[in-house]
Amino acid sequence: MTVATAAELPAEPAARDTTQRAHVLRRLFRDKVAFCAAIVLTLVGLSAIFAPVVAPHDPYLTDLSKVMQPPDLFDADKWSAKGPRHWFGTDNTGRDILSRVIYGARNTLLMGLCGVLIGGMLGGLLGILAAYYRKADGYIMRVVDIMLAFPALLIGLALAAIFGAGLTAVLIALVVSDIPGVARVARGSAMGVMGQEYMEAGRAVGVSDFTLIWRYLTLNCISTIFVYLTLRFGQTILIGSALGFLGMGAQPPVAELGMMAAQGRDFLFMAPHIATIPSLAIFVIVLAANLLGDALRDVLDPRLQT
Amino acid sequence: MGRQIAHRLLISIPALVGVLFLCFCLMQVVPADPAMIIAGPDAKKETIDAIRKDLGLDRPIPIQFIEYIVRVVQGDLGRSIISNKKVIEELSQTIGPTVELMLGAMLLAVPIGMSLGTLAAVKRGSVVDRIIMAFSVAGVSMPVFFIGLILIQYVGFKWALLPFTGRTGPVWAGGLPSLILPAVTLGAVLIGPISRLTRTAVLEVLGADFVRTARAKGLRETVVIVHHALRNALIPVVTLIGLQAAFLLGGAVVTETMFAWPGVGRLAVGAIVSSDFPTAQGAIMILAMAFLLINLLVDVLYVFLDPRVQRG
Numbered sequence: 001m002t003v004a005t006a007a008e009l010p011a012e013p014a015a016r017d018t019t020q021r022a023h024v025l026r027r028l029f030r031d032k033v034a035f036c037a038a039i040v041l042t043l044v045g046l047s048a049i050f051a052p053v054v055a056p057h058d059p060y061l062t063d064l065s066k067v068m069q070p071p072d073l074f075d076a077d078k079w080s081a082k083g084p085r086h087w088f089g090t091d092n093t094g095r096d097i098l099s100r101v102i103y104g105a106r107n108t109l110l111m112g113l114c115g116v117l118i119g120g121m122l123g124g125l126l127g128i129l130a131a132y133y134r135k136a137d138g139y140i141m142r143v144v145d146i147m148l149a150f151p152a153l154l155i156g157l158a159l160a161a162i163f164g165a166g167l168t169a170v171l172i173a174l175v176v177s178d179i180p181g182v183a184r185v186a187r188g189s190a191m192g193v194m195g196q197e198y199m200e201a202g203r204a205v206g207v208s209d210f211t212l213i214w215r216y217l218t219l220n221c222i223s224t225i226f227v228y229l230t231l232r233f234g235q236t237i238l239i240g241s242a243l244g245f246l247g248m249g250a251q252p253p254v255a256e257l258g259m260m261a262a263q264g265r266d267f268l269f270m271a272p273h274i275a276t277i278p279s280l281a282i283f284v285i286v287l288a289a290n291l292l293g294d295a296l297r298d299v300l301d302p303r304l305q306t
Numbered sequence: 307m308g309r310q311i312a313h314r315l316l317i318s319i320p321a322l323v324g325v326l327f328l329c330f331c332l333m334q335v336v337p338a339d340p341a342m343i344i345a346g347p348d349a350k351k352e353t354i355d356a357i358r359k360d361l362g363l364d365r366p367i368p369i370q371f372i373e374y375i376v377r378v379v380q381g382d383l384g385r386s387i388i389s390n391k392k393v394i395e396e397l398s399q400t401i402g403p404t405v406e407l408m409l410g411a412m413l414l415a416v417p418i419g420m421s422l423g424t425l426a427a428v429k430r431g432s433v434v435d436r437i438i439m440a441f442s443v444a445g446v447s448m449p450v451f452f453i454g455l456i457l458i459q460y461v462g463f464k465w466a467l468l469p470f471t472g473r474t475g476p477v478w479a480g481g482l483p484s485l486i487l488p489a490v491t492l493g494a495v496l497i498g499p500i501s502r503l504t505r506t507a508v509l510e511v512l513g514a515d516f517v518r519t520a521r522a523k524g525l526r527e528t529v530v531i532v533h534h535a536l537r538n539a540l541i542p543v544v545t546l547i548g549l550q551a552a553f554l555l556g557g558a559v560v561t562e563t564m565f566a567w568p569g570v571g572r573l574a575v576g577a578i579v580s581s582d583f584p585t586a587q588g589a590i591m592i593l594a595m596a597f598l599l600i601n602l603l604v605d606v607l608y609v610f611l612d613p614r615v616q617r618g
Contacts, residue, residue, distance in 0.1 A: 142320060149321035149601075150328070153556030154593055161578045161586045162332055238449055242560050245451050246575050261451055265564070272459050279452035287447035294443070 423504025445498020
């Protein structure tokens, strides 16, 4: 009987979970900036998921009769005109930029999300294991320190040199660059939990290592890790798109925002919108992610203040 | 203090070995076999084996790694496949411009970022604070190339105020105009994070007892802020500026590529695009070492700034 109660202790918050979550959301959305950021991110996310439905044109269809058309958006006369619209104009081969931005955002977001999620899982695991198995702590953190010695962009360059440029190289670079930070945050948070009495109680009643790590440690650290990852998301996208801009990421004709900006650079003086619009799209996504991350941190974990 | 610095130097050795190992791996996994390239496509197996033995490629990997370190220490990084120049020569020509660019960016970003951050902290909650913070969040979210594109388009092209491609020479030899746009681009992305960090650090210090004491003594507010608050806030700010080194380095690679600035970053990108492995490897190594060095310097500076720092 005692065993059951001890094991249930940390799991008990599960009952409160829904009310707590509603409370967090309510506090989050009282902040107007965070609310707007959430809406922007949701819209961008939805349009990325449903890109084939949302995009007005085929993002890969070139049309040499409509090369480098300026955005219709800036031309009020064209708003009511009939026929297919190019709200963001067309690029140097006549492809519709709005459609390419929608598809590009899809790849860019996916890249950032995979980087943060995979890196977060691996880093979180490392950090929690380091906190739990004190003997491994020194070794794990030493490895993490070495990983920290490589700026993400350099890892990306090195991987692109080894495997050739492509999304895989960028993705691995993003994962590797996210691991050390998450590992440190997770370790710090897990160390706090390790000092709690229920950890000792769990151990005393003979709960297995796996259960202790998963139900006691991980579930209690997860909100801190989550907040940190939200804050990292924007940075991850920035690094990914910088690698794309350098030509180390997605290869043409695949649309990726950083690479699109680089391609437009060659036509900057004739048609500045080709490079500016994808860059602006990255800016909007990262800004929304950062604002939401900041607000989330204030609500969930004010200690993570940077 | 000497002991602390020595300790710091010692713990940076594993990271240095890590950097070297990565660069060594870079040479190992390169798809082409160097012996086969030298021997040519029709060479006999014996010739290839002979060359392999000559190059030391038949020895065990750990031995090769040690030999590699010895070569690096001697400054032998091989020759560029494209230009056939020694990689070390290429690097020595490009490192200067990169350092110049980074210093220029820091000279711009650190004073501006720190004053904005201090101002925001002092005027906490006011409109000024809000504007500065909005500006810095925007700065943190801005891709480096976006700022560069806008500067090139307007300042460089439309208004034709400043050159935007290449480097005309060192700053002391009339190269300043060509440095301005790249340095502003790189500096602009750093202002956001620096001002944010300064604000947090100053806010923390402003609540401290010694600031209250300074005020109670009747010191002027400027003296309290500059001498008491900002000086103590410097410690976290310096470390955090060190953490921005990754930002600075990554930004430098992008900036150099955009402005055709003849630095190490551009060399690395060009070498990777043209599969010039020895050059790419050398350039990546130098950049990684530069990063280690910046962090080392920051840690040493930290010891000087804060006598309380305890080892470990």
